[in-house]
Every structure is written in C-alpha cells, then in structure tokens.
Amino acid sequence: MPSTVVHAGFALLLAAGLLKGAYDRRTLAILLVVVTLPEADTLVGPWMDGAHRALLHNLTIPILAGIVVYWDTCYRERSWLRERFGGGGIRVAWVVLFVHVFAHILLDYAHLEGINVFYPVYDRFFRLEGELLVSTADGVIQTFVEFETNPETGEQTADVGAVGTTADTHVANPVELSEDPEPDDPILLPIAERGWELYLALTGLFVLIARRLQNRDSE
C-alpha cells in the first residue's frame, strides 16, 4: 500500500479543498480515523486469505454509505445527521466519503495488485496501470484498458486490469510481507516508497500548515 502517511497527505489536500470553515481539529481527527481504518483488514490477513485490499478496500462500502447518507438527508422526514450535527455535519459526511474513495481506495487501485473493487458481491482484484499519450508516430495511445482480438475466433476481449481473487491474490503489507510469511520476516513499515508518495505526503502537510497560518492571520 502507499503508506497511511501518503493517504493522509492526499486526504488533507482534498479535504482542505472541499471543507471551507470546517477544516478544524475535530473534522481532521474524523478524517484521519477514516483514512487509517481500511488498513485494519491487514490484521484479518493471518486468518483469512486475501483479506487485505478486499475486506475494507472496496467500492461496495462507500456506495452503501453514500446511499444511507443520501436517504437520511434527503428522504427521511427528520434526518438523524442534521439533528445530531447540524448542516455542517452533512457536509463533513459527504467530504469524508469523497476523501475515503479518492485518497484511499482509488489511490490503492493504482498500486501493486490493486483492490477488490466489488467485494464481497464480486470477488476479483483489479488494478489500474497504464499511460495516456499522443504520439506523432502512433497517435493516441492509452494502455489503461487493453483490447485484444483473438486471431482465430475474431472475438474481442478487454483487459481492464483484473488480477485474481481473494484465493490467489496477496497484497504485501506490514503484517504479512508475503503469502506465507516466515516468523523471522522483518516488520517493514513504509513511509514513502517513491518520490511521488513523499510528494503527496509533504503537500498535504504544506496545505495543513498554510490553512493554520491563514486562520491565524484572519483572527
């Protein structure tokens, strides 16, 4: 996984853009909990094959959560969210959902073996990998979705980055470095494994500090 630090950095950047006045300590604390929570599926790994990046890293949970929030705020006569936390609470709920999807789930979708997108409804890991460019020699090239035609049958297939199922896919994590971890495996806790990961973490930190300074100036 890009480490939690990287997720948190991107989350801070996105949340700062969507939360205006509500970028306060309480909201940030909620945000950090939501960003960290999905990694808890690593702890289930020793008991269940392929739990990491499936159990809590999917789009099924945010879709359901979105439906619940929408139903609560738009269809019920008395919204629980509004009564408990006011109008600001509704905004925070949507922003937390947005940040969870983009800064955690989709960022992991583009990393290693990806995520089990619709677990448990449909058990398959997908990963996003590719590039998009315009070349003077070959025109538009995109390799995110690759189309292949079987020369014998003429049948067209699209490769959208399907990897495997929970049975045969293991995404390395600090709890289990490999499918069958050795007892003397080191515990490796990544902070940033690439330049861009460090960049996202630092940018989040920059935005956080800049917002603090802006608040201090306006007081």
Next chain:
Amino acid sequence: MAPMIVNVALGVLVGLALLGAAFDRRSILLVALAAALPDLDAAASLVVVGATNALLHTLLVPALAFGLLYWDTRLRDRSWLEDRYGWYGSRVAWVALAAFVVAGIGPELFSTDGVNLLYPLHDRFYTVVGSFLLSSQDGVILTFVDRGEHLLWLASPGTTADHHVATWVNPTPGTGLETGVEREFYLVETGWQLIVVVATVAALAVRLWEER
C-alpha cells in the same frame, strides 16, 4: 517531467484548498495557470541548452516573487496590490505563488527527471527519489537523501550540459527545432496521476456547482 495536466490538477487542488473566500472562476484559473507556467521553459530549451526544468523551475524565480509580494503586502505602508485589487488580489497572488512552487516545480523534483533548483547560480539538476521505510531489522531506511559531493544533499542526474529532459517540444538533447523525430505528448504517465486528475475534476465540479 510530470505531464502539464498533472501540474495543473495539483495546482487546482492547492487553489481549492487555500483560496478560501477568494475562490471563483477567475482566481482558480489564475492559480491553475501559475502551476502550468514552469513547464514553458521547455520552449526555451529550443534556444538555451538544457533549459527544460531549469530556467523556470529554479527556485530563484519564486524566491524573487516571494520577496516582492512580501514587501508589497506586508512591509509597505500602502500595498499596491491591495489598493488595486483588495484582499482578493493579495490572497490570489499568494496562492498562485504556492501553486507555482508546489504544483509546478514539486512534481518534477520528486521524479527522475529532476529540477535545476538553483539555476543559473549553481547549475545542477536534483531529484528526490528513493524510499523511506522503517524496518524492525535495519531501523530507518532513508534513501531520499544522498550525501554526495554536490552542494545539496540530493541525488543528481547531471547539469544542463549533460542532462536533457525530454519533452514533446524538444525530444532530443540540444537546441533547435528538429523535424522528423517522434514526439510524445503525455497526458498521464501512471495510474496514480490519473487518480489525481480524476479527483481534481470531481472536487472542482463540486465547488463550481456550489458557487452558482
């Protein structure tokens, strides 16, 4: 270098995060332009050897802008910027400067192409690539920092003389406009860049829709 669309996306995110009450269509456009601005040095590389990621990616440009802005908005009795455009102008100028550095220069510095940070005072490209891990056996593993013989403690791919950053404007080392070479205009190089762009489009759409 990171594709310009990624620079712009990150610039928009910085703008959404920091513009506050100064956010509107005009200000977010200005901030996005500021993030794209450093990439124009690719055009200059047709005339000046090795200007890509050097001429406008040097920190001297934003340092100068910072000095001017600080002097005008903080030190002078009457700020020209605030007289003319009010609080709005000052906020947009500061955020545009932040976008120039963070979204315009930053992504290139943290990729293998590197940035000529102190050009032309000190002609050397630097990159921040590597990893930062905590290991139960080896302790802290930090390879982002490189105590070489260079001025800054970072890895360096070379100087303007021997390091060429290929772009669609100038794909081959050296100056001059060439014909008959293959040019590649990258929109997105990797999966994470696509996610950043998509997230930016979604966040911007939400904010603009609210602004109506």
